[in-house]
Amino acid sequence: MAEIDYSEPRIGVFxxxxxxxxxxxxxxxxxxxxVKKLPGVVHAEDYMYMCSGIGQQLIINAIRxxxxxxxxxxxxxxxxxxxxxxxxVESAGLDKQRYEIVSIRxxxxxxxxxxxxxxxxxxxxIIAAAVARIRNNRVYKPIRRRIVKKALxxxxxxxxxxxxxxxxxxGIPVILVEKEPxxxxxxxxxxxxxxxxxxxxxxxxxxxAEVGKHPNIKLYTLxxxxxxxxxxxxxxxKIRKKPRMVDIEECRLCGWCSNACPVEVxxxxxxxxxxxxxxxxxxxxxxxxxxxxxxxxxxxCGMCVKVCPVNAINLDEKEEIIEEDVGAIVVATGFxxxxxxxxxEYGYGIYKNVIDSLxxxxxxxPSGPTKGRIVRLSDGKPAKTVVFIQCAGQRDVNHLPYxxxxxxxxxxxxxLMYKSKVxxxxxxxxxxxVRTAGKGYEEFYRKVQEIPGITYIRGRVGKVWEDEDGxxxxxxxxxxxxxLLKIKADLVVLALGMVPQLDRELAAKLKISVDENxxxxxxxxxxKPVETEAGGVYIAGAVQGPKDISESVAQASAAAxxxxxxxSKDYIEKDPLVAEVDESRCDGCGxxxxxxxxxxxxxxxxxxxxxxxxxxxxxxxxxxxxxxxIDLRNLTExxxxxxxxxxxxxxxx
Amino acid sequence: MTWEPWLIGFxxxxxxxxxxxxxxxxxxxYSPNIVLINIPCPSRLSPVHIVKAFLxxxxxxxxxxxxxxxxCHYKVGNYKxxxxxxxxxxxxxxxxxxxxxxxMDWYVSPMYRALAKNIDEFVETIKKLGPITSRERVDGx
Numbered sequence: 001m002a003e004i005d006y007s008e009p010r011i012g013v014f015x016x017x018x019x020x021x022x023x024x025x026x027x028x029x030x031x032x033x034x035v036k037k038l039p040g041v042v043h044a045e046d047y048m049y050m051c052s053g054i055g056q057q058l059i060i061n062a063i064r065x066x067x068x069x070x071x072x073x074x075x076x077x078x079x080x081x082x083x084x085x086x087x088x089v090e091s092a093g094l095d096k097q098r099y100e101i102v103s104i105r106x107x108x109x110x111x112x113x114x115x116x117x118x119x120x121x122x123x124x125x126i127i128a129a130a131v132a133r134i135r136n137n138r139v140y141k142p143i144r145r146r147i148v149k150k151a152l153x154x155x156x157x158x159x160x161x162x163x164x165x166x167x168x169x170x171g172i173p174v175i176l177v178e179k180e181p182x183x184x185x186x187x188x189x190x191x192x193x194x195x196x197x198x199x200x201x202x203x204x205x206x207x208x209a210e211v212g213k214h215p216n217i218k219l220y221t222l223x224x225x226x227x228x229x230x231x232x233x234x235x236x237x238k239i240r241k242k243p244r245m246v247d248i249e250e251c252r253l254c255g256w257c258s259n260a261c262p263v264e265v266x267x268x269x270x271x272x273x274x275x276x277x278x279x280x281x282x283x284x285x286x287x288x289x290x291x292x293x294x295x296x297x298x299x300x301c302g303m304c305v306k307v308c309p310v311n312a313i314n315l316d317e318k319e320e321i322i323e324e325d326v327g328a329i330v331v332a333t334g335f336x337x338x339x340x341x342x343x344x345e346y347g348y349g350i351y352k353n354v355i356d357s358l359x360x361x362x363x364x365x366p367s368g369p370t371k372g373r374i375v376r377l378s379d380g381k382p383a384k385t386v387v388f389i390q391c392a393g394q395r396d397v398n399h400l401p402y403x404x405x406x407x408x409x410x411x412x413x414x415x416l417m418y419k420s421k422v423x424x425x426x427x428x429x430x431x432x433x434v435r436t437a438g439k440g441y442e443e444f445y446r447k448v449q450e451i452p453g454i455t456y457i458r459g460r461v462g463k464v465w466e467d468e469d470g471x472x473x474x475x476x477x478x479x480x481x482x483x484l485l486k487i488k489a490d491l492v493v494l495a496l497g498m499v500p501q502l503d504r505e506l507a508a509k510l511k512i513s514v515d516e517n518x519x520x521x522x523x524x525x526x527x528k529p530v531e532t533e534a535g536g537v538y539i540a541g542a543v544q545g546p547k548d549i550s551e552s553v554a555q556a557s558a559a560a561x562x563x564x565x566x567x568s569k570d571y572i573e574k575d576p577l578v579a580e581v582d583e584s585r586c587d588g589c590g591x592x593x594x595x596x597x598x599x600x601x602x603x604x605x606x607x608x609x610x611x612x613x614x615x616x617x618x619x620x621x622x623x624x625x626x627x628x629x630i631d632l633r634n635l636t637e638x639x640x641x642x643x644x645x646x647x648x649x650x651x652x653x
Numbered sequence: 654m655t656w657e658p659w660l661i662g663f664x665x666x667x668x669x670x671x672x673x674x675x676x677x678x679x680x681x682x683y684s685p686n687i688v689l690i691n692i693p694c695p696s697r698l699s700p701v702h703i704v705k706a707f708l709x710x711x712x713x714x715x716x717x718x719x720x721x722x723x724x725c726h727y728k729v730g731n732y733k734x735x736x737x738x739x740x741x742x743x744x745x746x747x748x749x750x751x752x753x754x755x756x757m758d759w760y761v762s763p764m765y766r767a768l769a770k771n772i773d774e775f776v777e778t779i780k781k782l783g784p785i786t787s788r789e790r791v792d793g794x
Contacts, residue, residue: 077674106677107689111769118685125659125688508723513671513762521671521762533667597728618727619697623737632697640702647661647688648710 004069004094009040009135012068013127014059016050016075018105025109027120031074034124038646040135042066050075056088063092070134071099074127077106079523079533095139097576097634102130125647132646137634140576143612147233147572148327151563152177154225154506157185158204158549159541159556160332161211166560167330168216172567175324176211177239178221182286183208185334186542189269191364193549194413195444201365205285212287220322221288228509231616232536233327233572243317244292246279250312251290253281257304257313258291265297267369271359273377274369279304279313284367328536328563331510331520332556335498335542338393338400346392346494347464352378353472354464354492357410364417374421376490378470383490386418387474388429389461392494395432400497402517405546407495408434409441412448414493419451427454428487430461430476438548457485464492498546510537519545530559538562577633578615579622581608585629592621592630601630658686658779661706662715662772663698666691667726668760669717675765683769684776687715695757696730700741703755704748713754713779717768720759731759751782 013035017023028046035044043066047055050073062068071094073085078101086096104123112119149172153164156178164176176183187193188208190200211217220241227238246257263278278298281291293304293313305313340348340356347354353376355363366372374383388411393399408431415427434456436445449456461476467488474487500519507514511534513521520539523531530538538559541552566572579592579601588606600614601621608630619632631637664670670691676683692698695718706714716738718731725731735757742752756778758771 077677079674103674103677106674108685110677110680111682112685113680114682115685122685122688129688129690505723511667511726513668516763533671595733597730616727618694618730619692620694620727620730620733623697623699623733635692635697637701641705643690644661644702644706644709644711648659 005067006069006098006139009070010042010066010068011040011070011072011131011134012043012059012062012066013038013041013072013074013131014050014055014062015044015046015104015127016055016073017046017048018076019048022075022105022109025113025116025119026104026123027116030120031123031127034650035127035131038128038131040070041131043068051081051084056085059085059088060092063089063094069094069098070131070137072127072130072134073099073101074104074123074130075101077103080527097137097139098134100130100134102126121650125650128646128650129643132642133634133639136636136639136642140633142573143576143578144571145233145574145613147567147569148235148325149173149567150175150324150326151328151330151567152225152235152237152324152326153330153332155185155332155334155541155543156180156183156211156219156221157332157334157541157552158187158207159334159552160185160330161207162553162556163330163332163540163560163563164217165207165210165214166557167563168214170564172216172564174217175326176217176219177223177225178219179224180282181221181244181292182282182288183211183219183221184283184285184287186358187549188283188285189271189358189361191361191417192413194409195438195440197413197416201285208285208287212289219288222292223322225506225509226321228329231574232534233566235326235329235536237324237326237329239322239324241320241322243295243319244290245295245298245313245315245317246291246293247312247314248288248290250310252310252312253289253291254309255281255291256307256309260303260307262301262303263297263299265294270362270369271356273359273362327567328538329510330538330540330556330559330563331502331512331532331543332540332559333501333543335546336501338497338499340392340494340496342399343393343494345463346389346461346492347466347472348494351464351466351472353466353470353490354494356494356496357407357414360414360491360493364414364421372421374418374425374491376470381490382422383425384422385426385428385487385489386415386491386493387461387472387487387489388415388427388493388495390429390431390495392496394495394497400499400517402497402546403435404497405435406498406548408436409438409444409548411493411495412445415454416448416451419453425453428474428489429454429456430459431456432458432460459485498542500543502543510534512537512539519543530555530562536566574613575617576612577617577635578612579610579617579619579630580633581610582629582631583607585627587627587629589626591624591626595621595624656784658712658776658784659710660687660713660715660776660779661711662687662689662717663695664689664691664717665695665719665726665730665760666693668719668724668762669758669768671762672717672760672765672768675762676769679765681766681769683772686776687772694725694727694730694734696727696733696737698734698737700737700744703738703741707750707754707785712784713756713775715772715775716755716757718757718759720761724761750785753778753782754785
């Protein structure tokens with residue numbers, strides 16, 4: 001292939017119609033006509049779908065035939081198709097630093113549909129700025145960085161465990177960080193899973209055991225990621241490990257410590273339905289299989305230390321900060337239930353017999369706090385009537401605007417399980433819509449709907465209160481018949497929505513963005529569902545959006561495969577767009593050294609020197625330099641000058 | 654033809670730039686009289702760039718950065734930008750350019766509605782101020 005000559009600008013502009021997404025608003029033909037007049041532009045054309053094979057071929061042909069040395073694509077957002085066109089221009093021998101994609105869809109046609117004339121003019125200005133930029137872009141050699149062949153998975157639920165196992169099976173060491181004393185996540189709290197009614201614990205415990213004994217997985221429980229620095233291929237993370245105070249290797253699970261412990265607190269594993277001691281085993285199949293001391297409630301009385309037959313307890317254990325280098329990160333921090341106390345009309349947190357769906361799961365589990373009997377929590381009498389309220393706090397602008405997707409199915413499952421345990425009981429399910437998209441889901445729902453004693457009522461519950469006898473009175477409207485209903489119930493179960501468990505601070509440290517509802521934002525909902533804006537950081541499970549177990553597992557495997565792809569390489573090429581020093585101008589004042597947030601600049605022999613690997617390319621130093629000796633590659637002073645001039649050089653019509 | 658303003662906006666691509674993208678995806682309309690340019694970090698902008706934009710014909714300059722304290726992709730870029738532009742605003746009056754012609758807002762990526770609203774507000778402000786009258790004088794500086 002002939003070498004491309006970069007001396008004189010020969011720029012081609014390719015304007016996409018995006019079907020009618022752009023062309024219906026922006027006068028594409030007019031744009032092409034105007035763009036041809038821009039300095040440096042030797043070729044401009046439009047096409048229906050530039051991203052299609054034919055569209056890409058148009059670009060490749062033009063580069064070859066017109067001897068282009070710069071390409072501007074005006075289409076959708078770079079986050080969608082930057083790579084697509086980068087590959088196309090590179091296949092024609094053009095360096096991708098001389099190519100740019102600018103959005104005239106998200107940034108123009110989709111937001112200015114009310115004003116076609118100005119939208120067209122704006123599109124021309126956007127392209128003019130891009131052309132000015134490309135005209136001045138130089139081609140730099142990429143910077144190579146070594147990849148650390150190790151991955152970090154945050155969250156030990158079903159998604160995190162699946163990702164960790166998949167990555168570890170590929171021979172890559174994995175660090176799994178879980179904030180609870182055991183892995184297992186939400187799934188271990190469930191009774192059975194829909195639609196097959198498999199026992200959830202039996203499904204997940206082999207996985208937990210596999211994580212626990214996998215030679216490539218290093219498990220940190222009671223731990224949280226507190227700091228993340230670095231970039232794709234080379235992250236440095238700090239993990240805070242809270243003291244467990246029990247030696248995992250030594251503990252024999254005899255339970256003497258727990259019997260001796262005088263402190264009783266609420267058990268969060270059963271969501272408050274039972275008590276536990278301050279030294280406890282979260283549940284019998286916990287991994288790591290060892291007791292743990294709840295340092296918040298422990299009084300340091302030392303009773304457990306006295307009775308422990310193997311001297312596994314050390315009350316003086318301190319918090320540790322562990323530092324690790326990893327090449328990729330999977331975020332699988334999962335979900336929590338929406339706080340039911342924000343729905344006072346349903347009486348959650350006020351009446352003992354109003355419970356959430358996870359508490360109901362604990363009532364079904366044979367090993368649960370009631371040994372699998374479904375009873376009123378206030379007095380332990382059997383629950384003969386149960387009212388399920390779906391969409392509690394969901395699809396409601398005052399609470400959660402979205403649908404949590406799984407509640408219709410688990411409510412059907414819970415009603416079925418209830419009927420199998422209390423055959424003469426009555427279950428009422430208040431719903432708005434029943435959504436059962438999924439393999440075998442609709443069939444399952446049909447089956448449940450036909451069981452005598454389970455009544456589906458379309459409508460919303462107005463209020464729940466308790467009468468003198470301790471029964472709950474549920475009032476609501478059946479919106480199909482228009483009837484007002486009043487049901488006397490023993491238990492009310494709220495299908496509370498899923499809220500993401502993603503600390504905003506952690507998200508900021510990982511440099512991933514979150515959406516309006518706090519879920520981690522994927523790069524593209526259809527095509528890049530596990531990638532995030534931060535390269536090398538992937539998301540899996542309910543932290544990205546409400547999903548059921550099978551979807552979480554599928555997404556976790558997808559994230560794992562992305563990690564394996566990344567870590568199978570030895571080097572990663574870093575964008576060479578870093579700061580550059582003009583040594584003849586630098587007077588060694590050192591202002592840039594103190595400005596740089598990465599410590600990437602140092603003074604050597606009286607002039608500033610940039611560490612290319614550490615430089616992130618923000619340009620803070622370039623703006624600070626009083627003599628203009630330091631500049632950001634391909635975003636130089638000249639770039640700004642010409643971009644601004646180009647935008648205002650376009651004639652208004 | 655009646656005068657209409659053309660503004661230039663610099664958006665931090667990790668937050669404000671994503672917000673602008675979401676505004677598109679969600680079809681939130683706003684005034685077209687602004688050309689938005691994504692840059693890695695607004696701290697790349699020196700006051701000189703802003704003044705040059707005014708000289709080149711910008712009727713207003715907009716900066717969309719990341720919401721303090723923890724959202725800056727480059728740790729402290731938002732603070733740096735704020736300090737520099739705050740000082741520039743003080744100077745602008747002396748050049749004969751109204752300080753209101755430079756506006757900064759801070760975003761996290763879901764704030765696309767705020768972005769659209771802020772841009773509309775800003776364009777309205779500039780429409781009220783009218784063209785920069787002292788541009789020729791400044792040009793001759």
